[in-house]
Amino acid sequence: MSPFSTDGCEVSTGFLFSHPCGLPAGALCPRCGKRVCDAHLTSQEDALVCTSCAALGSGDSEDDGSTNEDSDDASSYYTEYGYYGSGSSWSRGASKDPHDFTEADGESLRHEQDASFEEDLGGS
Amino acid sequence: MGARWLIYALGGGMGHFTRACGLARVAARRGHRVTVVTNSVFAPDVPLEDVLGAGAHVHRLNPDLAKAAVREAVECLLDGVRPEVLVVDTFPRGLAGELAPLLPGLRMGKVLVHRDLNPTYVERFNVAAAVEDFDLLLVPGEDAPFSQHPRAVRTAPWLLLERDEWLSRAQARQQLGVDPEDARPLVAVMGSGNAEEVAEAGAIATRLQERLGASAPVRWLAPPGPWFPVRPSKSGAPTRNLLQPVRVWPALAVMPGVDILVGAGGYNTVQEARVTGTPLVALARARRYDRQAVRLRPEELARTEAELMERVVALVGPRVARAPETYSGGARDAVALIERAVLSA
Numbered sequence: 001m002s003p004f005s006t007d008g009c010e011v012s013t014g015f016l017f018s019h020p021c022g023l024p025a026g027a028l029c030p031r032c033g034k035r036v037c038d039a040h041l042t043s044q045e046d047a048l049v050c051t052s053c054a055a056l057g058s059g060d061s062e063d064d065g066s067t068n069e070d071s072d073d074a075s076s077y078y079t080e081y082g083y084y085g086s087g088s089s090w091s092r093g094a095s096k097d098p099h100d101f102t103e104a105d106g107e108s109l110r111h112e113q114d115a116s117f118e119e120d121l122g123g124s
Numbered sequence: 125m126g127a128r129w130l131i132y133a134l135g136g137g138m139g140h141f142t143r144a145c146g147l148a149r150v151a152a153r154r155g156h157r158v159t160v161v162t163n164s165v166f167a168p169d170v171p172l173e174d175v176l177g178a179g180a181h182v183h184r185l186n187p188d189l190a191k192a193a194v195r196e197a198v199e200c201l202l203d204g205v206r207p208e209v210l211v212v213d214t215f216p217r218g219l220a221g222e223l224a225p226l227l228p229g230l231r232m233g234k235v236l237v238h239r240d241l242n243p244t245y246v247e248r249f250n251v252a253a254a255v256e257d258f259d260l261l262l263v264p265g266e267d268a269p270f271s272q273h274p275r276a277v278r279t280a281p282w283l284l285l286e287r288d289e290w291l292s293r294a295q296a297r298q299q300l301g302v303d304p305e306d307a308r309p310l311v312a313v314m315g316s317g318n319a320e321e322v323a324e325a326g327a328i329a330t331r332l333q334e335r336l337g338a339s340a341p342v343r344w345l346a347p348p349g350p351w352f353p354v355r356p357s358k359s360g361a362p363t364r365n366l367l368q369p370v371r372v373w374p375a376l377a378v379m380p381g382v383d384i385l386v387g388a389g390g391y392n393t394v395q396e397a398r399v400t401g402t403p404l405v406a407l408a409r410a411r412r413y414d415r416q417a418v419r420l421r422p423e424e425l426a427r428t429e430a431e432l433m434e435r436v437v438a439l440v441g442p443r444v445a446r447a448p449e450t451y452s453g454g455a456r457d458a459v460a461l462i463e464r465a466v467l468s469a
Contacts, residue, residue, distance in 0.1 A: 116412065117245050118221040121194060122165065122187055122318075123412040124135035124214070 009037035011050050029053055126155035126179075127467055130207035133162045134185070134194070134219040135413075137317050138347060139391045140164065141182075142374070143237065143264065144213050145172055146282040146455045152179030154459055159205050163187050163194065163219075165318070169348040170373055175284060195222035202230070209233040209466055214241070214413065216254035227257035233466035234258045238268045238276065239391060240414040260465050262458050265395055266419060277461055280454030281395035284374045287451045290400070296381025300343050300370055308340050309440055314375060314387035315346040317409055321388065322346050322369075328386065328429065330367045335433055340383075340440045345372045376400070383446070384439050386432065389416025394424070401447035405435045 008022035011034060025035035029050035036050045044054045116123065129151055133144035141162040148158045158180040160172070165187045172182045185197050198218065202210070210232050217224040227234065236258040245251065246269050255261065255270050263271045265281030290296075294304040302310055313329035315322035329344035336342060346352070346369035354368045372378055376392075379385070379400040387393045388409040397404035404424045408417035417425060426432035 117242075117249060118217070118219070119191065120412065121134070121163065121189070121191065121219055122136040124137065124140070124219065124414075 007035055009040055010034040011036055011040040011052055013040075126157055127208040128205060129156050129158040129209045129211060130201060130205045131158060131160045132198070132210065132212040132215075132218070132223070133160055133164075134198075135162075135214060136164055136187075137390065138164060138166050138170070140213050141167055141170075141172065142284055142392045143282050144211070145176055145180075145182075146284045147211065147237075147458055148180045149176050149284075150455045150459045151462075152177060154463070155179070156209075159183055159201070159207070161185065161198070161201055163189065166347060166349060169350070171348070175374065191220045191222075194220045198222055199226070202226070207232055209235060209462060211235045211237060211462070212258070213237040214239060216251050216258065217249060221249070224254050227254065233260075233462070233469070235260045235262060235462055235466060238263050238270060239266055240418060241269055242413050242415065243269065245413060259469070260462065262461065264454050264458065266391070277465075279457045279461070280450075280452040281391075281399060282455040282458060283376055283396060283399060283451070284392075285376050286453070287449075289377065290380050291377050293380045296378040298381075299372075299378055300345075300381055302341055302343075302381070306341070308338075309383035310381060311336065311340050311342045311384045311386060311436060311440065312378075312382040313342065313344050314385060314393055315344060315351075315369065316390060316393060317388055319350070321409060322349065322351060325387070326367060326369060328432070330365060331429075332386070332433065332436060333367055334365065335437060336440060342367065344369045345375055345378075346370065347373045347375075384436055386436060389420040389425070391419070394419055397424075398447075399449065399451050401449050403439055403446070405432055405439070407432060 007025060008020060009025045011021050013019065013021045021037060021040055023037040023039060025037050027036050027041055027048065028034070029036050030047060031049050031053040034050055040051045041048055042051050042054045131144045131148055133140040141160065141164055144160050144162070148160050152158050156179065160180065161183040163185040167182070167184045176182070183201060185194065189197065210230060212223065212235070214237060216236050234257060236255065238261045241251065252270070255273065259275065261270060261273050261276035263276055263278045265279065270276060271278065291299065297304050297306070297310060300310065300312070311332060313325045313332065315325035325346070326344045329342050333342040344367045348371055351369055352371055376396045379396055379402050382402050385393070385397045385402045385404045387404065387406050389406045393406065394404065405426050406420055406424050407426055407429070408420055426435050
């Protein structure tokens with residue numbers, strides 16, 4: 001058995017709420033050090049890295065606007081109404097705004113939403 | 125001899141207290157002494173006592189109470205009412221989680237009114253554990269996470285009014301300001317949910333009326349609230365082309381006069397439309413605890429306001445066909461079940 005299999009894959013996944021994948025991990029990502037399962041392992045520049053690092057590119061360049069179809073970016077599910085990602089009417093012709101939400105912002109907002117169960121008493 | 129009931133109907137909007145009052149008035153007519161507790165912002169303006177009649181009353185909590193104050197108020201009510209039956213609408217743990225530690229120690233019949241719940245809430249707040257503290261789960265007219273529980277019983281939807289309390293088509297149209305002789309289909313846009321959504325319903329109704337022109341009258345229905353009385357604009361001139369709200373509560377009473385209902389996917393709007401056979405076109409509003417998009421059927425759900433408009437126009441075109449009525453008194457069955465399964469146990 002793989003030495004990683006008792007600890008699950010740490011790559012974030014999920015449609016509405018991201019969470020660690022949790023599938024048996026078979027490798028470590030050389031960039032971020034996360035445990036990675038086969039499904040979240042991909043090759044980039046002759047190296048096997050996790051899909052999160054692959055989506056970020058080589059790490060020394062800004063987002064060039066290209067998309068990675070294999071990424072777990074939930075916004076890739078939205079193609080019309082409510083979609084603000086690359087290719088949408090909101091993003092066309094616009095450069096990357098340094099104030100855009102990032103994955104880290106999503107993390108904080110998610111916890112805020114979870115915490116509001118049983119906290120926002122008028123929200124039902 | 126009747127028992128003392130406390131119906132816990134905390135939660136925003138009108139759904140919780142409307143469903144609770146549907147149960148309460150049947151129980152009161154059976155001789156039970158019923159207290160309904162609500163903290164909805166709508167509750168102070170809505171004449172709930174008028175439909176409840178004798179034997180039931182409403183305890184209105186300030187909607188702005190903080191979590192600790194809600195907990196304290198609920199504890200005081202349990203202590204003061206000393207119910208023999210506690211009926212909890214929707215939230216097995218209580219709206220603020222305050223019931224969860226109390227339930228195991230409460231020596232009374234405990235009934236959960238169980239409807240759709242956000243799966244994330246169910247999972248992360250261990251709602252399953254709280255469900256186990258209830259003697260009976262009543263599932264009124266829609267699927268719910270624990271509807272397969274051994275103590276769960278499905279009933280027909282609970283409505284606030286009995287079938288013989290609905291107005292006739294002619295009476296309903298007259299109340300909505302449409303001549304009974306007017307054969308055109310009547311479109312009603314239901315304002316509910318919260319103050320912003322009530323106002324949005326007015327805007328939608330206005331745009332629909334502009335779009336439909338003389339082919340169909342459109343009415344903006346609104347419950348009693350701060351939007352009444354309608355005041356003229358500051359200039360004194362009537363606001364051009366803006367529909368004014370029609371005060372209607374309970375809306376179920378006038379549904380026989382409505383040919384197309386436009387609204388959201390809340391429990392009462394959806395069930396009232398279906399039971400009366402009224403075609404519904406609805407936007408799924410975001411809610412923290414239930415999922416309107418799940419509740420709405422594909423033929424009822426409009427994903428955008430533009431789609432909503434087109435669907436309504438398409439329905440107005442031909443003669444609108446109502447589905448058959450399906451009223452079957454779910455609240456009466458629920459009271460009978462509580463009497464049999466909880467009070468007689």
